[in-house]
């Protein structure tokens with residue numbers, strides 16, 4: 311299991327680590343470290359890119375995944391030589407990551423903006439946060455003429471520059487914490503073991519939900535949220551496309 315530095319501090323841009331494994335298949339390499347700040351694809355947030363440098367070689371990170379056993383695999387290309395046991399320095403592409411962080415916090419704000427208007431029984435059933443834009447699916451029909459209102463509400467939370475607070479807690483405490491915001495752990499518990507401690511992300515006094523993603527420290531860092539369009543996905547589900555600027 312890799313130590314995940316991005317869970318402790320999402321602002322770590324470079325770090326030192328030791329190489330645990332390096333495998334080649336068809337000219338492409340998979341590299342595992344004892345610790346990493348590279349975020350793997352998960353929770354709808356796209357992975358980081360960047361470089362891992364050793365004394366005699368450099369590894370270009372093109373994709374990052376997390377395996378079921380909790381280890382993080384960096385995939386990409388190797389120039390020169392890196393060996394198991396080497397001390398290396400990882401540097402993540404910060405422009406890409408910081409944009410993904412702003413998009414992820416924006417997505418959390420948008421969930422509650424939609425629910426403030428359409429009711430707390432509305433669920434966000436899936437979400438995608440990528441550098442080329444994001445989208446979220448809600449379990450209700452959202453009319454086009456409400457998009458401006460949702461966007462204005464979301465940007466009022468951005469402009470208030472509210473802190474984003476991350477806490478770990480047990481199941482019972484987490485359930486009562488998120489229920490204060492009209493949220494439940496139902497979707498989360500379908501995909502996660504109950505035994506683990508749960509990471510809850512709160513946009514102060516707006517929304518708290520379980521999340522393993524990387525977030526900005528305060529909502530002002532988002533800049534502004536733009537809702538681009540809506541799309542009916544059938545069965546009462548509406549997709550909203552959004553971006554940050």
Ligand SMILES: [Zn+2]
Nearest residue numbers: 353521522523
């Ligand atoms: Zn999240």
